[in-house]
Amino acid sequence: xxxxxxxxNSKVNKNGRTFKAQDGAKKTRTFxxxxxxxxxxxxxxxxxxxxxxxxxxxxxxxxIKIKDKMDPSLAFRRSCREGVCGSCAFNINGxxxxxxxxxxxxxxxxxxxxxxxxxxxxxxxxVTDLTNFYKQHASIEPYLQAKDKEPETEWKQSxxxxxxxxGLYECILCACCSTACPSYWWNGDxxxxxxxxxxxxxxxxSYRWLSDSRDQHTNERLDAIEDEFKLYRCHTIMNCAQxxxxxxxxxxxxxxxxxxxxxxxxxKAAKTPAE
Numbered sequence: 440x441x442x443x444x445x446x447x448n449s450k451v452n453k454n455g456r457t458f459k460a461q462d463g464a465k466k467t468r469t470f471x472x473x474x475x476x477x478x479x480x481x482x483x484x485x486x487x488x489x490x491x492x493x494x495x496x497x498x499x500x501x502x503i504k505i506k507d508k509m510d511p512s513l514a515f516r517r518s519c520r521e522g523v524c525g526s527c528a529f530n531i532n533g534x535x536x537x538x539x540x541x542x543x544x545x546x547x548x549x550x551x552x553x554x555x556x557x558x559x560x561x562x563x564x565x566v567t568d569l570t571n572f573y574k575q576h577a578s579i580e581p582y583l584q585a586k587d588k589e590p591e592t593e594w595k596q597s598x599x600x601x602x603x604x605x606g607l608y609e610c611i612l613c614a615c616c617s618t619a620c621p622s623y624w625w626n627g628d629x630x631x632x633x634x635x636x637x638x639x640x641x642x643x644x645s646y647r648w649l650s651d652s653r654d655q656h657t658n659e660r661l662d663a664i665e666d667e668f669k670l671y672r673c674h675t676i677m678n679c680a681q682x683x684x685x686x687x688x689x690x691x692x693x694x695x696x697x698x699x700x701x702x703x704x705x706x707k708a709a710k711t712p713a714e
Contacts, residue, residue, distance in 0.1 A: 455484035458509050464491035468543060469550040470501055472513065475561050483561075485552075486510070492543060498551060499527050499538035502565075515565035522684060525613030529565055530554040535615035535682040556618040571628045572614050575637045579645040579664070584656040600652035607647035607692065609685045616640050616679035616689050626672045636672035637664065639679035639689035646692040649699060661700060670696060 455474065460467045467489045475483035488505050495501050499517055506513045516526040520539045527538040532552055543551070559567035583594070617623045617638035626636035637645070645664060648654050664670045670693070679689040 455486040457487045458489060458505075460489040460491050461508070464489075465493045466491065468492045468501070470505060471550055471552045472502075472505070472565070473554040474513070474564050476563050477561065478563075496542055496544075497539055498531055498541045498543065498546070498553070501543065501551070502527075502538060502553065513565075514563040523611060525611035528556055528613040528615050528684075530557055535619045537613060537615070537684045540684055556614055558624040559614075559618055569614055572617060572638070572640070573612075575627075575635075575641040576612060576644060578637070579641055579648070580656075580660070581644050581648060583648070583651065583654050584659075585653075586655045594653050596652055603650045603652070604647060606687055607643060607650060610640065610643055610647070610687060611685060612640060612644075613684060614640060615682045615684060616643075616687075619678040619682045621676060621678070622672050622674055626668055634668045637669045639673070639693065642670065642673070642696060643687065643689040643692045646696050649696065657699075658703070661696075661703065664696070665700060670700075 470488040470490055471485050472488065473483065474486050475481075488509055490501050490504055490509070492501060495504060497520075499520060502513070502515055503517070506515075515529070515538075517539065518524040518526040520527075522537055522540040525537070528535060529538055530553070531538060531541055532546060535556060538553070553565065555561050555565045555567045559569065559572075562568050617627065617640045620627075620639055623636055623638040626634065627638050629635045642664070645660065649657060649660055654660075673690065673693045675690055675694070677690050680687070680691070683689070
């Protein structure tokens with residue numbers, strides 16, 4: 440692989456590299472971007488990019504312009520650019536959010552800082568390792584489970600029961616909520632898998648299936664998370680609800696799961712799919 444060289448309009452300082460805007464830039468904004476490559480022995484740094492933001496509306500567009508025009512070594516994830524896939528979740532100006540739905544206008548006139556999601560292993564620059572996050576999501580078994588024979592056609596559900604899923608199914612697994620939760624930082628990733636808090640995202644998804652009238656494994660699902668760490672390490676700090684780019688409320692979902700735990704005797708009868 441060819442070795443990347445610094446562009447002629449960049450310079451190195453003790454805090455990182457500075458990339459000047461190209462001649463003729465009409466409107467510039469400074470992006471301060473976290474840089475780190477664990478495969479080297481270099482410490483993390485913050486590089487500064489003076490970006491010509493003429494025709495650039497979103498933070499993600501600015502990062503793409505940096506990679507395409509200024510520094511091809513910058514690594515980050517992105518895909519849909521429409522707030523659907525959750526790939527471009529970063530910590531932007533101190534808050535977890537999606538770069539593709541964060542406009543430069545709402546950032547004000549100051550510099551724009553872009554860091555990886557907090558308290559996750561950094562694979563390179565803005566790319567974090569979410570292996571454990573996805574493992575926790577898989578652990579809540581996010582799919583319909585039936586005890587009765589499954590219907591041969593569609594599984595009918597009333598409009599009232601369907602409405603109970605609003606505010607739950609919209610989660611895009613961007614990890615903004617879990618990585619903004621101090622309790623998840625402390626208890627969300629243990630090598631043994633024990634004494635592990637599942638975090639806001641996984642528990643929101645758990646409640647999505649607990650709320651589904653078609654699912655008949657309510658007690659089994661509750662048994663799986665009735666643990667002092669998996670569920671009860673939520674301290675209702677509310678960071679999860681504040682940063683969710685889809686405006687969901689994982690803290691409320693977790694509180695509702697706890698209510699189901701308390702009312703378990705009334706939940707013993709298996710749910711029956713709507714006729």
